[in-house]
Amino acid sequence: MNSPKETGGDAVPMSMVQALRSAMDVMLERDGNVVVFGEDVGYFGGVFRCTEGLQKKYGATRVFDTPISESGIVGAAVGMAAYGLRPVAEIQFADYYYPAMDQIVSEAARLRYRSAGEFTAPMTIRMPCGGGIFGGQTHSQSPEALFTHVSGLRTVMPSNPYDAKGLLIASIENDDPVIFLEPKRLYNGPFDGYHDKPLVPWADHPLGKVPKGYYTVPLDSASVYRPGSALTVLTYGTMVFVAQAACALSQVDAEIIDLRSLWPMDLDTVVASVKKTGRCVIVHEATRTSGFGAELTALVQEHCFYHLEAPIERVTGWDTPYPHAQEWAYFPGPERLAQAFKRTAEAV
Amino acid sequence: MSSEHPLRLHVPEPTGRPGHPSDFSYLRLAPAGEARRPDTSVTAYEIRDLAYSLIRVLDDDGQAVGPWTPDLSVDVLKAGMRAMMKTRIFDTRMLVAQRQKKVSFYLQCLGEEAVGVAQAMALRPDDMFFCSYRQQSVLMAREAPLVELLCQLLSNENDKLKGRQIPVLYSMRDYGFFTLSGNLATQFIQAVGWAMASAIKGDTRIASGWLGDGATAESDFHSALVFAHVYRAPVILNVVNNQWAISTFQAIAGGEDTTFAARGLGSGIASLRVDGNDFLAAYAASCWAAERARSNLGPTLIEWVTYRGGAHSTSDDPSRYRPENDWANFPLGDPIPRLRRHLELLGVWSEEENLATIKELEAEVLAAQKEAESHGSLAKGPGPSAEAMFEDVYKEMPPHLRGQLEQFRQLGRRP
Numbered sequence: 001m002n003s004p005k006e007t008g009g010d011a012v013p014m015s016m017v018q019a020l021r022s023a024m025d026v027m028l029e030r031d032g033n034v035v036v037f038g039e040d041v042g043y044f045g046g047v048f049r050c051t052e053g054l055q056k057k058y059g060a061t062r063v064f065d066t067p068i069s070e071s072g073i074v075g076a077a078v079g080m081a082a083y084g085l086r087p088v089a090e091i092q093f094a095d096y097y098y099p100a101m102d103q104i105v106s107e108a109a110r111l112r113y114r115s116a117g118e119f120t121a122p123m124t125i126r127m128p129c130g131g132g133i134f135g136g137q138t139h140s141q142s143p144e145a146l147f148t149h150v151s152g153l154r155t156v157m158p159s160n161p162y163d164a165k166g167l168l169i170a171s172i173e174n175d176d177p178v179i180f181l182e183p184k185r186l187y188n189g190p191f192d193g194y195h196d197k198p199l200v201p202w203a204d205h206p207l208g209k210v211p212k213g214y215y216t217v218p219l220d221s222a223s224v225y226r227p228g229s230a231l232t233v234l235t236y237g238t239m240v241f242v243a244q245a246a247c248a249l250s251q252v253d254a255e256i257i258d259l260r261s262l263w264p265m266d267l268d269t270v271v272a273s274v275k276k277t278g279r280c281v282i283v284h285e286a287t288r289t290s291g292f293g294a295e296l297t298a299l300v301q302e303h304c305f306y307h308l309e310a311p312i313e314r315v316t317g318w319d320t321p322y323p324h325a326q327e328w329a330y331f332p333g334p335e336r337l338a339q340a341f342k343r344t345a346e347a348v
Numbered sequence: 349m350s351s352e353h354p355l356r357l358h359v360p361e362p363t364g365r366p367g368h369p370s371d372f373s374y375l376r377l378a379p380a381g382e383a384r385r386p387d388t389s390v391t392a393y394e395i396r397d398l399a400y401s402l403i404r405v406l407d408d409d410g411q412a413v414g415p416w417t418p419d420l421s422v423d424v425l426k427a428g429m430r431a432m433m434k435t436r437i438f439d440t441r442m443l444v445a446q447r448q449k450k451v452s453f454y455l456q457c458l459g460e461e462a463v464g465v466a467q468a469m470a471l472r473p474d475d476m477f478f479c480s481y482r483q484q485s486v487l488m489a490r491e492a493p494l495v496e497l498l499c500q501l502l503s504n505e506n507d508k509l510k511g512r513q514i515p516v517l518y519s520m521r522d523y524g525f526f527t528l529s530g531n532l533a534t535q536f537i538q539a540v541g542w543a544m545a546s547a548i549k550g551d552t553r554i555a556s557g558w559l560g561d562g563a564t565a566e567s568d569f570h571s572a573l574v575f576a577h578v579y580r581a582p583v584i585l586n587v588v589n590n591q592w593a594i595s596t597f598q599a600i601a602g603g604e605d606t607t608f609a610a611r612g613l614g615s616g617i618a619s620l621r622v623d624g625n626d627f628l629a630a631y632a633a634s635c636w637a638a639e640r641a642r643s644n645l646g647p648t649l650i651e652w653v654t655y656r657g658g659a660h661s662t663s664d665d666p667s668r669y670r671p672e673n674d675w676a677n678f679p680l681g682d683p684i685p686r687l688r689r690h691l692e693l694l695g696v697w698s699e700e701e702n703l704a705t706i707k708e709l710e711a712e713v714l715a716a717q718k719e720a721e722s723h724g725s726l727a728k729g730p731g732p733s734a735e736a737m738f739e740d741v742y743k744e745m746p747p748h749l750r751g752q753l754e755q756f757r758q759l760g761r762r763p
Contacts, residue, residue: 035545035548061548066575072572075537075572076575078537079537079545081541083541085549102534106530107538114519115519115521118521174743267748
């Protein structure tokens, strides 16, 4: 937990982009071993502007551009981390990380284990994920389950600016490798799935008030985003706000758990909520089969079976590649969630 | 259209297979002493000839000739000789231990001892080696404790890697030896990242990355070259061309009609092709590359031309895919007798000293083996604690692993 001195000081309105930038700014300032790099990250400040101004402030040896080589970015980060730095590497889109899979799975995640602690990889790999920006199949994916399956990795996905900054600082300070997934549709506002409506900026949202200084949001801790009694929604990222919209639409008083850290996970919060409500809907944007929802379903039935009053439902992206023109037919929107909420709340 | 021919796929073949005589006519050779020694500040373009030539110091008679001859004291030469011999004696002993089923698996360095030993001696103790699985010679040159190596090979109760790695995949941080991966080429870009970190911090340490000719086909090799060049990383990029990747001839990795050193040129990296069985050339080229790295002149790629004298591993039988006695016909010979001949010419090595050194090293290895075996082996135990399997996955054991550990404990003796 944060000490009273480390609550970050004055809070100001920030978008998630600004909050992430602020987290890196704070850590570059505090720890000379932090370095930030990736494609277009240096001079330009990143295609989503998350690192804007950081190179100018900290110099090109601490914030720099890399060649277009995800395996190279992560492989070099492993070497830097083994040296003693705390690399914060950006993969421009989560969809681009696949060439780095070997370096993530066989190297970063395994260094501590295979060397029995002689070498470690305290590094953070940031990557924008999720759809909602008409990015088609190579700019929209949510690959979190490919990381949660890997022993040795931490997988984190914030849903708002306050958490984004606190979790990113905690990730950079963590001595394990952290995959930090940023729902890009949330970068500039709390998107609730109604894509025809104008963008709501973070400035109008309570979680868009972000302390300017240092604070952390602990890893492995979920938050109860919306208390409720009718059922428990287990979700994270963009779907937190879609679930909230679905509560209004369905008139179901759902308790929305924002997992924040997908793995290792805050099982206690999940179990307490499902035991309380007796009903559970799991929501993610990623494809369904072997998605992280499958793990959540298994955990809920292992730990809450005798408290369940209805089958666990999953609402997810379809098991197809993420389409371009059919984006909103693919995206699990408020209507799809609301139907599931009603079914689960009314099941006897 | 009479000029049209059906297209043909070219699948490279080695020059020799079982039942055929050795044929090394494909190897570009050069006489000892012929290759020029440029200033370390040259660009890759200015020395492109050295990526296709062959830097050699020791001639066929054991004389050191030409501009690459390093200025080495007799003590250093003898230390190099001794480390090479120790590597070979250790390997021989471990092959026997594998046949005796004391060790589950082993990989020898046979025939490639010079390059690792020479570079380890040319670099400083706090420089970091990112090796592949065939550079135990580095550990011998750095005098890593044999008992520690043996306990890892035996996967016994004193294995400091807690039984998690197959034999030979050492991690020896105190000896500047990065944890070995079973996946090929991953360490190459990590070496570059480590070197970049040293430069970012303004330190003086350099990195040394290693892989075989076969692994240059991996994308991590390419990433390493690009990053090393872009950031002028203080790293030596070593490619051990031992002609064979298990059963696959180096042409399948892309070595036909070109050299592996030439791979560096396209990336803008100063690249040398060196006789890997020539201890003096290996030492001199390593010093040249290290000087470049330490002077912020950037990376150097070195292709070491050598030959894998033994099987790929104890699970392999090269008589099924290589000509008989192929190594004996390799034009660059065996690094140990070649350095021995040179030392004899200098009058600082004799048959007596040779035999005495062998005897002494064998006794040292045997004593270490006995001590290590007193701590158990994989076959007979005692091994590392089974519960250790749950440790070090994360810095602190998370709840789900604590739960699984507890589940495991409750299984008692029936996991």
